[in-house]
Amino acid sequence: MYRVLLVNDCKFENFIMRDMLINLGYEVIISNELNAVSDVRELDCNLIIANFIMKEKTGDKILEQIKDMYTETKCILSSSNDIKLEDFNNSAIDGFIHTPVTKEKLEKIMKENGQSLNIHNKKTKHSFCTYCGGKVDDNADIARFCKYCGEKI
Numbered sequence: 001m002y003r004v005l006l007v008n009d010c011k012f013e014n015f016i017m018r019d020m021l022i023n024l025g026y027e028v029i030i031s032n033e034l035n036a037v038s039d040v041r042e043l044d045c046n047l048i049i050a051n052f053i054m055k056e057k058t059g060d061k062i063l064e065q066i067k068d069m070y071t072e073t074k075c076i077l078s079s080s081n082d083i084k085l086e087d088f089n090n091s092a093i094d095g096f097i098h099t100p101v102t103k104e105k106l107e108k109i110m111k112e113n114g115q116s117l118n119i120h121n122k123k124t125k126h127s128f129c130t131y132c133g134g135k136v137d138d139n140a141d142i143a144r145f146c147k148y149c150g151e152k153i
Contacts, residue, residue: 003027005043007036007050007062008078013099017049017078020103024110033057037065045073047113049097052079060088067092074113 004026008014011030018028031039033054040048048066050059063075077083078097095113097106 002046003029003043004047004049005029005031005036005039005045007031007033007048007054007059009033009051009054009056013051017099017101017106020101020106021110023103024107026110033059033062036062037069040066040070040073047074047076047110049076049078051099052077052081052083060093064092076109076113 004021006014006017006021006028008017008030009032014030018030021028029039029043029045033050033056036048036050039045048063050062052059059077059079063077066073067075074094075092076095076097077088077093078099078101080099082098083096095109097109101109
């Protein structure tokens with residue numbers, strides 16, 4: 001399963017994007033601009049979606065750091081502003097998402113970036129809590145709850 005890391009200082013925007021990606025069959029972990037680089041190291045993500053303008057850092061700088069360490073990781077910049085690849089002088093950015101985005105448009109963007117899934121499995125057991133990012137134990141078969149935030153997985 002493809003693991004997507006969402007980096008945004010707005011929790012509401014993260015929750016909306018997370019829910020759309022989960023419905024498309026992706027495992028999603030939420031982060032912020034201060035923890036994104038360390039989260040990528042720990043969580044082995046296939047794709048990073050970072051918001052462009054945040055309080056502490058800009059998304060393009062975060063993606064540049066990540067791309068320097070993990071060249072194979074796909075990095076997408078999201079923004080409500082109109083941005084283009086020509087606006088940036090680095091090759092860290094593999095694509096753009098203009099927000100707000102529809103589920104259909106998001107699915108198309110994910111396919112264009114080589115992250116589409118062959119089979120969408122709604123009963124996938126996630127190895128991380130999609131609400132808080134905590135590691136989930138695989139020993140519970142019936143009902144699984146995150147031991148960190150209490151949400152049902």
